[in-house]
Amino acid sequence: MHSDDVGARGVVQVERLLRTIEADPQAPRLVAVTGPGGSGKTLALRSLQTLYARNGNGRGRPRDDPGDGPLIVDDVHALGDDAVRRIVTAAHRPGAQVTVAFRPWPVERGLGELRDLIGEHGTTVSLDSLDRGQVEARARHRLGRDLDRAAVDALTACTGGVLCLVDAVLDGADGVGPQPWDRPGVLAAWDPVRRLAGVGDADLPLMRDVVLAMCLGAPADPGTLTTVLGHGPTEVAEALQHVRVSGLLCPDGSVVPAVREAALATTSPERSDSVLANVLATLEDHGTPVLEIVGRTAGVTVHHARLAALRTRAAYEQVDQDPARAASLFADALAAGADGEALAVDRARSAALAGDVQTATRLADEALAHATGARAADAARVLGAALAFEGLESHAAAVYRPLADAGDVAAAQLWSLAALATGRAAGQHPDWPADGHPPSLEDGSREAMVRGVQQSLEGDGMVALPTLLESAAMLRPRGRGALLPDTPAALAALVALHCGASVHAVTTLREAIAAGLGGPVAQPRHHLLLAWSSMLDGRLDEAAEAASLAERAAGGRYGTRDELFARAIDVGLARRSNDLAALVEVWPSALDALVRRPPDLFGLLPLGELAVAAARLSEADRVSSHLEQADALLEGLGHPVLWSVPHHWYGIQVAVVAERPDWLERHTKPLAAAARESHYAEVLSDAARIWLQVLGARVDPPAVERAARRLVGVGMAWDGARLVGHAAARTPDRASMVGLLQTARSMRPARDDAPAPARRRPRTPVPTPAAKPPLSGRELEVARLVVDGQTYRQIAERLYISPKTVEHHVARMRQRLDLHSRGELLAHLRGLLAQAPVG
Secondary structure, three states, X not given: OOHHHOOHHHHHHHHHHHHXXXXXXXXXXXXXXXXXXXXXXXHHHHHHHHHHHHOOOOOOEOXXXXXXXXXXXXXXXXXXXXXHHHHHHHHHOOOOEEEEEEOOOOOOHHHHHHHHHHHHHOEEEEOOOOOHHHHHHHHHHHHOOXXXXXXXXXXXXXXXXXXHHHHHHHHOOOOOOOOHHHOOOOOOOOOHHHHHHXXXXXXXXXXXXXXXXXXXXXXXXXXXXXXXXXOOHHHHHHHHHHHHOOOOEOOOOOEOHHHHHHHHHOOOHHHHHHHHHHHHHHHHHOOOOHHHHHHHOOOOOXXXXXXXXXXXXXXXXXXXXOHHHHHHHHHHHHHOOOOHHHHHHHHHHHHHHHOOHHHHHHHXXXXXXXXXXXXHHHHHHHHHXXXXXXXXXXXXXXXXXXXHHOOOHHHHHHHHHHHHHOXXXXXXXXXXXXXXXXXXXXXXXXXXXXHHHHHOOOOOOOOHHHHHHHHHHHHHHHHHHOOOOOOHHHHHHHHXXXXXXXXXXXXXXXXXXXXXXXXXXXXXXXXXXXXXHHHHOOOHHHHHHHHHHHHHHOOOOOOHHHHHHHHHHHHHHHHHOOOHHHHHHHHHHHHHHHHOOXXXXXXXXXXXXXXXXXXXXXXXXXXXXXXXXXXXXHHHOOOOHHHHHHHXXXXXXXXXHHOOHHHOHHHHHHHHHHOOOOHHHHHHHHHHHHHHHHHOOOOOHHHHHHHHHHHHHOXXXXXXXXXXXXXXXXXXXXXXXXXXXXXHHHOOOHHHOOOOOOOOOOOOOOOOOOOOOOOOHHHHHHHHHHHOOOOHHHHHHHHOOOHHHHHHXXXXXXXXXXXXXXHHHHHHHHHHHHHOOOO
């Protein structure tokens, strides 16, 4: 017998049995082969029969033949008591060779005695469904070729591993077009219920009804099935037990998918509709939760008004808890015949919250074209939010504007927010029209969010932060169900990052993530802003971790707005790691993200980071037009201090990196002017002044340390340490240099002891002479950075040592390795580093 002919766990048992028979075909032997219908019992018996015949024992006797020789009987469970007693008698004879096959149920008195006898004195082989590996082997055996992984998975899933069904599906494979495991109804003409039931024609209709009811969502419960089918409880219980032992159900009690397809395809629509109505009514009468009902009927695709209504109800229940599931349930409701036009806005909203922005945009746009009144307003709010996710704030404003002009309060607030984001101060509306009902949490949060952004434009903007934090707190109970163009937590974090209060950004973002605020679509943004805060503070490992969480939350595809932040973080991490190769690698995608999004108020931070990187790569002209648009945007809003200060700080960094002192004045003057109103601006202005002195080789160590520590105090530890490192590299006084380097080291975040997460170029390993002495830990650090192509000054800034110390380390390495040229040194260092642990 081929090892692919029986169930997964029975294979080894059958093969072991065949080997023992072949070794001693005349030995007495009692064997029971048991398993559900279609599991391969008949195939196993044929293998034994063939083996006995090959060894001169005959082909086995018929069921009622009392003669000598092996007795092989299939389907013993279907025999009458007299026939079973004759088999039992034969099994008691000395030297008996009896092999029987039967299903696990029903067990009559005589069959029970036979089972006990074989269990005590013989061998029992239990056949089960095939596992994935067995299905793969079976397919190879039947088709003469291997199936790919996806095909094996599909074949296993649709057949439940039932051998008989696997063979039936494989028989339909012709290698042309969709294969039978990939298309529905493959067994429709084969009738697996009749094939596997093992009952007479009189009992078959009730078994079909039991299977049909389970296909339509009824649980494998005799009481429920009795109510659904209207038969007596004893009949139904017996029919259900037959179904269970016929290979028609999966281990979890559900109907095997191929059987379900066949049962539904061979049942008239009228009968299916009637049974489904009974199933739904019975489940509702029993108090079954609506989510459980729609879960049980998930595979039902017929049009049915009651089913459509239940799925719609379940979808509404899930919008706030699980938007992705809600979107799926709305789609299922449509498949059951729900009104697509009536559900279009709700489908768009759930899709938007779930992060499927493209689907949300399409559905909301279609709904807006046909809806009127309140539904049109709802569609506009969804469409505006979806456009904002894609960084199209001006288009979002255009969507909100007609409704705002018509007196829609929510639309007026959202239009104002979009107008402010794109630099139109006319978007401010301090008094909103009343609409006659008490505000909900979302209404109050939305109003506070817009008010907070307006406040950020006044004075130092700090009053905006508590307002936005209040807005986030109000919306938090709504969790995943609040759809807005941006979350108040994200805006609060942006304001905090623009005014040096990153601790508040971190707190509110973590609370928003824990609450699922804004649904799955908002989670990448929250993680990215957390990453930004960590990056500014020099905690590069935490920043990289948060950015990875953002990418996972986005499912690998960001909206345009989040894409810009994600790529700017890539650039920022590479720049802060002094990894030029990584910076060059990530720059094209970062530039592409910048080009695809017009500058707006809430995207100034990534623009600034990319501007500095562009200067580092001598490509400042690639971002100059965007910087000009940002200047115009801020001018249109009256040069708000809060939003302008980081913009000017980045502008100073660009001028320094590009070595363009003529660019400095346009940023140092407004920064100094803002310092009269803003503590954050005063810290940055002071740091900029000290930095320019350092670059001119005028180093005042106490002033440098004071400025650096103030930068640390506003969440910019990396910039503070970098300022001190620059000063240490430029002071001629050795004592001052040592003191400054110690200060720089003290500013390194505790979790940033490991190498920064910038990408490294692959190194070519070169054999290292065994006689050469190993390098010290510090020398290995220097060596890695030398091999990466960094200058002595860059290495000094990275390791918080002086360029002279770097030069000393390199000279000592060359001396210890007895090397004379730089090329020889690089080759040997690559070899050493290939064998040394990275750390």
